Amino acid sequence: MNDDSHVVIGNGHTTFVGADATSLFRIMTIRSAIDLYVKCGMKANRAYSPSAMSRVATSVTGKTYQRGELAQASKDLGLWIEAMKAAMPVAVAGGPD
Numbered sequence: 001m002n003d004d005s006h007v008v009i010g011n012g013h014t015t016f017v018g019a020d021a022t023s024l025f026r027i028m029t030i031r032s033a034i035d036l037y038v039k040c041g042m043k044a045n046r047a048y049s050p051s052a053m054s055r056v057a058t059s060v061t062g063k064t065y066q067r068g069e070l071a072q073a074s075k076d077l078g079l080w081i082e083a084m085k086a087a088m089p090v091a092v093a094g095g096p097d
Contacts, residue, residue, distance in 0.1 A: 010093030024084045030056050031077040038071050 005018025016025040033044035034053050043049065054065040057073035060080055065073045 006089040006091060008091045008093055013093075020084070021088060024081065024088060027056075027060055027077055027084075028081055031074055031081065034070050034074045034077070038074065 005020035005022075007021055007024075008015040008017060016022050030048075030053060033048045034057070036042055036044055037048070037050060037053065050067070050070060053070060054073060057070075057077055058064055061073070061076045063073075063076060
């Protein structure tokens with residue numbers, strides 16, 4: 001993890017600063033799209049096909065996911081997300097806007 005990556009939580013906003021924080025946000029978004037597809041069969045957008053989401057999950061976790069294993073991919077991404085959240089510095093922006 002880069003030393004310059006962090007998350008800023010403010011009054012009505014959250015900012016992901018740095019490469020690692022941006023990757024965290026990206027994977028959180030992919031995981032949400034996987035959960036949407038698993039629960040409802042709905043794709044978040046045209047580019048989020050099951051095979052594309054599996055490839056992203058594989059690139060993060062290093063595990064290969066076969067057709068029908070998106071639920072497991074979501075669980076594995078959840079573990080990665082929690083580990084990144086624990087390692088990521090969080091700053092709270094002060095004062096009302």
